[in-house]
Amino acid sequence: MTTTTTLAQVYREHPIHLRDIIPLDFNSIRSVPDSHVWPISDDFSSDHQLMVPIIDLKDPNAVKLAGHACKTWGAFQVINHGIHLNLLEETKMKALREPAGATGYGLARISPFFPKYMWHEGFTIMDSPTDHARALWPTDNARFCDVIERYQKQMKVLAEKLTDLILESLAIFREDLNWDVGSPSTALQLNSYPPCPNPNRAMGLAPHTDTSFLTILYQGSISGLQIFKQGAGWISMLPVTGALVVNVGDLLHILTNARFPSVLHRAVLNQEGSHRVSVAYFYGLPIECSVSPLLKLLDSGENPRYRPVTVKEYVDIKSKYFEEPLTSIRI
Numbered sequence: 001m002t003t004t005t006t007l008a009q010v011y012r013e014h015p016i017h018l019r020d021i022i023p024l025d026f027n028s029i030r031s032v033p034d035s036h037v038w039p040i041s042d043d044f045s046s047d048h049q050l051m052v053p054i055i056d057l058k059d060p061n062a063v064k065l066a067g068h069a070c071k072t073w074g075a076f077q078v079i080n081h082g083i084h085l086n087l088l089e090e091t092k093m094k095a096l097r098e099p100a101g102a103t104g105y106g107l108a109r110i111s112p113f114f115p116k117y118m119w120h121e122g123f124t125i126m127d128s129p130t131d132h133a134r135a136l137w138p139t140d141n142a143r144f145c146d147v148i149e150r151y152q153k154q155m156k157v158l159a160e161k162l163t164d165l166i167l168e169s170l171a172i173f174r175e176d177l178n179w180d181v182g183s184p185s186t187a188l189q190l191n192s193y194p195p196c197p198n199p200n201r202a203m204g205l206a207p208h209t210d211t212s213f214l215t216i217l218y219q220g221s222i223s224g225l226q227i228f229k230q231g232a233g234w235i236s237m238l239p240v241t242g243a244l245v246v247n248v249g250d251l252l253h254i255l256t257n258a259r260f261p262s263v264l265h266r267a268v269l270n271q272e273g274s275h276r277v278s279v280a281y282f283y284g285l286p287i288e289c290s291v292s293p294l295l296k297l298l299d300s301g302e303n304p305r306y307r308p309v310t311v312k313e314y315v316d317i318k319s320k321y322f323e324e325p326l327t328s329i330r331i
């Protein structure tokens with residue numbers, strides 16, 4: 001019998017022991033404890049002159065615009081994506097139910113790589129939500145599971161649509177790829193950023209790139225997401241009603257031989273004291289799939305920058321060496 005490894009199994013090999021306990025009661029805390037005070041390296045402000053592109057999926061030029069946005073920003077916002085705002089709002093409300101410390105809840109996986117804690121709690125769902133939900137709410141989990149499952153299904157459809165759009169912008173066909181080795185590895189992350197007594201000294205989610213092929217993020221109407229643009233610095237991804245944020249992840253970056261930057265991003269805290277929540281859907285390639293720069297995309301004389309790596313191997317590398325995981329697969 002052949003057994004397929006899942007993303008969840010790969011992460012099980014990289015447990016976050018020590019620091020997996022949420023040390024704060026975010027609801028009652030009145031000042032930021034030293035464990036959560038971040039150095040003031042910048043003031044979390046952003047250059048508001050620059051606006052991350054918004055792409056209308058009904059626009060006949062959507063392919064070209066998406067390709068351009070991926071290349072120049074590594075991110076864009078998408079509207080007319082076909083997902084009803086009701087479902088997005090419903091998922092957001094569910095994210096607010098947070099009995100801290102239960103299965104599925106915890107610190108962001110990147111936490112052990114930073115000396116300070118983040119002002120953040122996350123709930124990660126891989127595959128079916130039912131096990132976690134039953135543990136949390138033994139008699140009252142049907143609505144939670146229903147909304148999460150509908151969200152996962154619709155996100156998968158949208159992620160596939162966006163993948164096709166992006167591949168088309170590169171003049172690549174699915175047949176050029178070796179993705180038939182299993183199903184895409186996906187995960188849903190419910191992020192919670194409670195009101196912070198001193199938002200300028202704490203960090204919501206530290207700067208990182210996503211390990212995914214692409215990430216679709218719902219951020220509601222409260223700002224906090226910032227992306228780093230070479231030459232411009234940190235730029236706020238200002239919320240647009242009904243829009244979803246699309247980020248280029250590490251796997252798409254590798255596939256395009258760095259033509260599309262895997263966008264560095266972070267979440268800063270709300271100055272007005274609102275509780276911000278966001279929902280990230282990570283769309284990855286099958287875990288056994290080998291990813292390498294597509295030769296078809298290379299200009300004459302251009303060499304592949306990265307060696308082939310399976311998704312499993314890359315997740316392993318990133319779990320061990322958060323800093324510069326891409327450098328370790330450079331040719």
Ligand SMILES: C=C1C[C@]23C[C@@]1(O)CC[C@H]2[C@@]12CCC[C@@](C)(C(=O)O1)[C@H]2[C@@H]3C(=O)O
Nearest residue numbers: 108109110124187189208209210211212282
């Ligand atoms: C599939 C995944 C991507 C993620 C690790 C995870 O297993 C589920 C949580 C994801 C998340 C969300 C917050 C930021 C991030 C870097 C982290 O620490 O956990 C991402 C991970 C990632 O993209 O590597």
Ligand SMILES: O=C(O)CCC(=O)C(=O)O
Nearest residue numbers: 189191219225267278280
């Ligand atoms: O909450 C946000 O705006 C960012 C979340 C994020 O980057 C993530 O979940 O990977």
Ligand SMILES: [Fe+2]
Nearest residue numbers: 208209210265
């Ligand atoms: Fe992210």
